[in-house]
Every structure is written in C-alpha cells, then in structure tokens.
Amino acid sequence: MSFSPDKARHALATADLVCSAAAVSAAVTRLAREISAALAESFPLVLCVMRGAVVFAGQLLPQLRFPLELDYLDVRRYSDTTRGGDIEWRVMPGTPVAGRTVLVLDDILDHGNTLAAIREKLLAAGASRVYYAVLTEKDIGRAKPVRADFVGLRLPDRYVFGYGMDVGGVWRNLAEIYALNEDQGSRIKDQAAKGEK
Numbered sequence: 001m002s003f004s005p006d007k008a009r010h011a012l013a014t015a016d017l018v019c020s021a022a023a024v025s026a027a028v029t030r031l032a033r034e035i036s037a038a039l040a041e042s043f044p045l046v047l048c049v050m051r052g053a054v055v056f057a058g059q060l061l062p063q064l065r066f067p068l069e070l071d072y073l074d075v076r077r078y079s080d081t082t083r084g085g086d087i088e089w090r091v092m093p094g095t096p097v098a099g100r101t102v103l104v105l106d107d108i109l110d111h112g113n114t115l116a117a118i119r120e121k122l123l124a125a126g127a128s129r130v131y132y133a134v135l136t137e138k139d140i141g142r143a144k145p146v147r148a149d150f151v152g153l154r155l156p157d158r159y160v161f162g163y164g165m166d167v168g169g170v171w172r173n174l175a176e177i178y179a180l181n182e183d184q185g186s187r188i189k190d191q192a193a194k195g196e197k
Helices: 005-014 021-039 054-063 113-124 182-194
Strands: 016-019 045-050 069-076 088-091 101-109 129-138 150-155 177-179
Touching (some): 016 021, 016 150, 021 054, 021 129, 021 150, 045 113, 054 101, 069 113, 101 113, 113 129
Parallel strands (some): 129 150
Antiparallel strands (some): 016 177, 069 088
C-alpha cells in the first residue's frame, strides 16, 4: 500500500514518538562498540538487508573501525501489508559466504521469520557463523525462531516506522522512530487485507 503525500503527512502527524533521534543515535553507537568487541578480529562479511537496514547500516558502518567486507541482500516479507506475507528473495549477496563469518544488519526483528529464512539460506551456502545486528526488536510476547546477537532498541508490539522502517512506502528517512496510533494501525491492516489504498 503506497501512501499519498497527504496520507503520509497525516500518518506522521497522528503517530506516537517511540524513540527520539538522540536515543536511536546512542543505540547505534552502543551497537558499534558491542559488534567491534565481538567481531573485530574475524574479518566479517557484513550484509545489509535492503531497504530497511540502509539507514541503520549507513550510520553503523563508519563506527566499525576494523576490516570488513560489505554486500547486501534483498528479501521482502511484508510486501504491501503491515503484517505477514510470504518471503520473496530478490537478491542474494554477490560475495561468496562459504567459510565466512557473516554479520546481517536489519532494521527490525519482528516475528523473526525473515531473519530465520536468511540464516537458513546463508548456512546452506556455507557460512561458518551468522550473527544478527538489528536496530530494533519488537516485543511480541512469544518466542521467535531466531535471536539477534546485537539489539539496539526494544519496541512495543505496534506498527513502527522511521529510521529505515516504512509505513505505506514512506518515512524511512526520519531520524526518529514512531508508532502508528492503534486506530490508524487497525485501519491500515484492514485496508491492506481488502486490497484498498
């Protein structure tokens, strides 16, 4: 579901601020320290999950002061809905992963199905170890099929956007993280289920 500019402005105006820009920046800096302590000697292959992790990766990578290789993968789960959807593999990394320590960067660990599928695919391709660094992890109140090794921020179980995460295809460019208000989140989910825009 793509938002018009007016609908995008309304979504932001009625959303709740969940994490300030300062809190997000501090979390990225803390993650850089934790990742450096754990992986500085491993010459990892860092994979950015497109598109959501682009902002996160762009802020994190300059703070990792050790040799690494960078590539990306493009896996979509949410399609045009706010929840669910099938996993679609669009691009696998061009850099071979066999025998490598791999660090996957993603914007959010929600239910964990996407990251679990990525792990399976990378291990099947021969990665020796797969680590996950996520900017955010949503507290959903139940077990997930995968755990992140590095987590920046914990979020409530609401539809969130900003800092790489989108709502209706927009607002990835925000420095803060917002959550749709409950009524708006329910309406968007219902519209998506009906195929409305």
